[in-house]
Amino acid sequence: MLKTKAMTHLLITGLKERMEETIRELYLQHAFHIREYVEGKDVEYEGFVLGKPLPRAGSISEELVRLRGVLSLLGIHPPEASVKERPKTGDIAGRMERDLPSLEEEVEGLVSRKRDLLEPRVRQLEEEIAVLTPFAAAPLDLDMYRGYSSLAVFAGKISHDVNIPVPHEKFFTSAVEGHFIAVFVRTGDRGEVEGILQEARFQPLTIPEGSGYPKERLGACRVDLDRVKKEMEETDHRLGEIRSQHEAFLLACEEILSTQAEQFEAPLRFATSEGTFVAEGWVPTERVKALREGVARTAGGKVYIAEIEMGHETRDVPVDYENPPFARPTELITDLHSRPRYSEVDPTLPVAIIFPIFFGIILGDVGYGAVLLAAALALPKILASKEAARLSAVLRNCSISSIIFGLLFSEFFGFEFPWHPILFSRHLVIGGEAGEGPNIVGLLVFAVWIAIAQITLGRVLNAVNQSRGHHGMKGILGQVGWIVTMFGILSMIWSLFPIPYMPNLTALPPVIMGLSLSALAGVVMIIAGIVFIGMESSLELIELPTIISNSMSYARLAAVGLSSVVIAIVINYIAISKLIEPNLETLTFMGIVLILIGIAVLVVGHLLNTALGLIGGGLQSLRLQYVEFFTKFYKGGGKKYRPFGMEKRFSED
Amino acid sequence: MALPIEPTAVQTLAALTPDLIKASQVGTKAIAASIAISTTAASTALAEYAIGTAAVGATAEKPEVFGSVLILTVIPETIVIFGLVVALLLII
Numbered sequence: 153m154l155k156t157k158a159m160t161h162l163l164i165t166g167l168k169e170r171m172e173e174t175i176r177e178l179y180l181q182h183a184f185h186i187r188e189y190v191e192g193k194d195v196e197y198e199g200f201v202l203g204k205p206l207p208r209a210g211s212i213s214e215e216l217v218r219l220r221g222v223l224s225l226l227g228i229h230p231p232e233a234s235v236k237e238r239p240k241t242g243d244i245a246g247r248m249e250r251d252l253p254s255l256e257e258e259v260e261g262l263v264s265r266k267r268d269l270l271e272p273r274v275r276q277l278e279e280e281i282a283v284l285t286p287f288a289a290a291p292l293d294l295d296m297y298r299g300y301s302s303l304a305v306f307a308g309k310i311s312h313d314v315n316i317p318v319p320h321e322k323f324f325t326s327a328v329e330g331h332f333i334a335v336f337v338r339t340g341d342r343g344e345v346e347g348i349l350q351e352a353r354f355q356p357l358t359i360p361e362g363s364g365y366p367k368e369r370l371g372a373c374r375v376d377l378d379r380v381k382k383e384m385e386e387t388d389h390r391l392g393e394i395r396s397q398h399e400a401f402l403l404a405c406e407e408i409l410s411t412q413a414e415q416f417e418a419p420l421r422f423a424t425s426e427g428t429f430v431a432e433g434w435v436p437t438e439r440v441k442a443l444r445e446g447v448a449r450t451a452g453g454k455v456y457i458a459e460i461e462m463g464h465e466t467r468d469v470p471v472d473y474e475n476p477p478f479a480r481p482t483e484l485i486t487d488l489h490s491r492p493r494y495s496e497v498d499p500t501l502p503v504a505i506i507f508p509i510f511f512g513i514i515l516g517d518v519g520y521g522a523v524l525l526a527a528a529l530a531l532p533k534i535l536a537s538k539e540a541a542r543l544s545a546v547l548r549n550c551s552i553s554s555i556i557f558g559l560l561f562s563e564f565f566g567f568e569f570p571w572h573p574i575l576f577s578r579h580l581v582i583g584g585e586a587g588e589g590p591n592i593v594g595l596l597v598f599a600v601w602i603a604i605a606q607i608t609l610g611r612v613l614n615a616v617n618q619s620r621g622h623h624g625m626k627g628i629l630g631q632v633g634w635i636v637t638m639f640g641i642l643s644m645i646w647s648l649f650p651i652p653y654m655p656n657l658t659a660l661p662p663v664i665m666g667l668s669l670s671a672l673a674g675v676v677m678i679i680a681g682i683v684f685i686g687m688e689s690s691l692e693l694i695e696l697p698t699i700i701s702n703s704m705s706y707a708r709l710a711a712v713g714l715s716s717v718v719i720a721i722v723i724n725y726i727a728i729s730k731l732i733e734p735n736l737e738t739l740t741f742m743g744i745v746l747i748l749i750g751i752a753v754l755v756v757g758h759l760l761n762t763a764l765g766l767i768g769g770g771l772q773s774l775r776l777q778y779v780e781f782f783t784k785f786y787k788g789g790g791k792k793y794r795p796f797g798m799e800k801r802f803s804e805d
Numbered sequence: 806m807a808l809p810i811e812p813t814a815v816q817t818l819a820a821l822t823p824d825l826i827k828a829s830q831v832g833t834k835a836i837a838a839s840i841a842i843s844t845t846a847a848s849t850a851l852a853e854y855a856i857g858t859a860a861v862g863a864t865a866e867k868p869e870v871f872g873s874v875l876i877l878t879v880i881p882e883t884i885v886i887f888g889l890v891v892a893l894l895l896i897i
Binding site: 487 | 871872873883887893897
């Protein structure tokens with residue numbers, strides 16, 4: 153409880169000839185977190201060098217690179233892919249040798265044909281068609297546009313037909329876009345004709361290469377283009393076919409090759425001498441036995457496993473969570489801050505309970521809660537990742553809490569249920585309606601009570617941390633000091649001012665210097681607390697004002713919640729009281745339009761407010777955990793536990 | 806010389822004065838509350854603007870600092886909460 157998984161520090165030493173089997177066993181067990189060996193860093197490893205990859209590593213990597221290339225050509229991305237059935241590794245191995253090379257060759261061939269041959273051809277044909285199209289309107293052979301010594305040729309687009317005052321031959325058509333004109337004049341008249349054409353905004357076109365009638369050539373080009381495009385479609389179709397037929401097989405191959413590559417390269421993380429290897433790392437204590445047995449079985453007694461005792465310095469120890477199932481998704485929130493250190497209290501469990509409660513207090517509304525619950529249940533269907541599943545579980549807890557607090561606050565999309573709020577009322581009175589209004593004082597005091605509870609819990613957890621660490625009694629007393637100071641201040645306030653929903657000690661008779669017994673107790677507690685804090689670290693004394701500021705910060709539970717209610721009530725007021733209701737009495741055309749606008753305001757408004765509530769409720773309660781709660785006891789910065797091995801997604805052993 | 810205001814009007818005004826004072830007190834309190842909330846909100850915005858800009862930059866460079874910069878970004882939010890508490894205490 154509140155602890156991360158116990159780890160055991162292992163040193164695996166063995167003969168190099170048994171290294172491959174040992175690695176395979178460690179990989180299969182998926183429990184050994186390797187401590188990377190860095191040459192020359194540790195004194196005790198003198199004489200050792202970094203290991204070399206196993207002999208077949210190079211060829212496996214090559215195969216893997218080729219296969220990944222093919223996967224990307226087919227548009228398959230292993231991290232996002234999902235398969236229905238997972239083939240057996242044993243079945244795949246045979247097929248991999250037989251089918252994979254030819255499959256890869258086919259895909260590479262198809263793609264390179266498409267990319268290097270068909271696509272350039274399409275571009276070329278399209279260009280040719282674009283050039284030929286204007287000329288196709290004129291019944292002239294392309295040869296007739298060039299090869300003259302005494303004639304000048306103009307061919308191009310023009311805004312309108314023109315009259316040419318010198319001897320000439322002209323062809324004009326408006327059948328093509330931008331009108332086509334071809335003019336043949338004597339070389340001597342070129343300048344004059346050029347001027348006339350310029351006035352009509354003549355744009356010369358390049359005369360296409362080759363000979364023959366443009367219309368015929370255009371026809372041939374189009375036929376060719378259709379053929380090439382069809383061939384491209386066939387290629388795409390075939391690639392699609394390969395993808396749908398072989399996706400599972402290819403993904404399984406990729407996974408098997410990746411696992412092999414990782415295993416074959418593992419010696420790069422070990423220290424080796426001429427005949428031996430040493431692998432250092434951590435294993436969850438509960439799995440040490442299985443690991444020892446497995447290695448002993450495969451390595452035949454040629455590999456020795458020793459346990460190294462862990463001292464106070466646990467900074468390097470990888471950290472894995474150990475929480476009850478309902479709290480596991482909340483590890484996402486802890487990881488977002490940072491992973492706990494090995495010897496530290498894991499805050500996941502308290503956060504798993506408190507975070508949804510805070511969310512519920514802020515967004516206490518049955519309607520919004522139900523909408524979010526539906527969203528939470530739908531999320532895993534849209535996103536298949538592990539993170540999405542955890543997020544959806546956190547959101548589900550939060551929305552259930554919202555519904556419960558919605559019943560307590562008697563809220564449904566800003567409306568009131570038939571019953572009076574069981575907790576404090578958050579219903580505001582707007583638009584001149586009668587009503588008692590929200591119980592703001594109650595809500596604020598409620599928030600302060602929550603602050604007192606959570607801050608005390610944070611300090612207690614810090615004391616637990618101190619007792620586990622080597623600070624001992626002094627550290628624990630420091631935390632007691634913080635708690636005592638806080639309650640001392642509270643006792644003073646209660647003795648001086650009557651506050652609703654809090655103990656009223658103002659009526660106690662004064663004992664000394666006009667102070668009552670409770671006020672005096674408060675003063676004593678504050679002084680004692682400050683002494684305890686100072687004994688632990690005098691620097692911490694500058695943090696004393698945070699007792700007040702952190703408690704006040706919890707007022708956001710009331711404030712953000714109220715703002716969400718105000719928005720809901722305003723939406724209802726505008727949509728129902730102002731737009732829908734007045735027009736229901738006598739139905740006119742304008743009235744119906746206004747009713748429809750009212751319904752739109754209602755739906756869009758509440759959807760927006762749900763989104764705002766999600767952001768407000770989520771971020772504000774997250775902040776209270778991170779800033780007000782975690783700062784009391786949590787440091788974080790632990791290393792993530794990454795066991796050697798891989799979870800198989802596409803194949804089965 | 807005739808008075809600028811009718812004597813009856815003076816009497817009415819005198820009778821109204823306590824109400825007027827009360828009403829203006831309510832108004833002044835409302836203005837005070839609005840100053841409390843608006844100045845603190847603006848200060849929070851100003852502080853978060855600077856921190857937020859740096860936070861986005863830092864996260865772009867090093868995504869794993871997201872958790873810590875989120876904390877830094879939301880720290881000034883307490884300022885507006887103080888303003889809100891003061892404003893609520895003024896108007897309740």
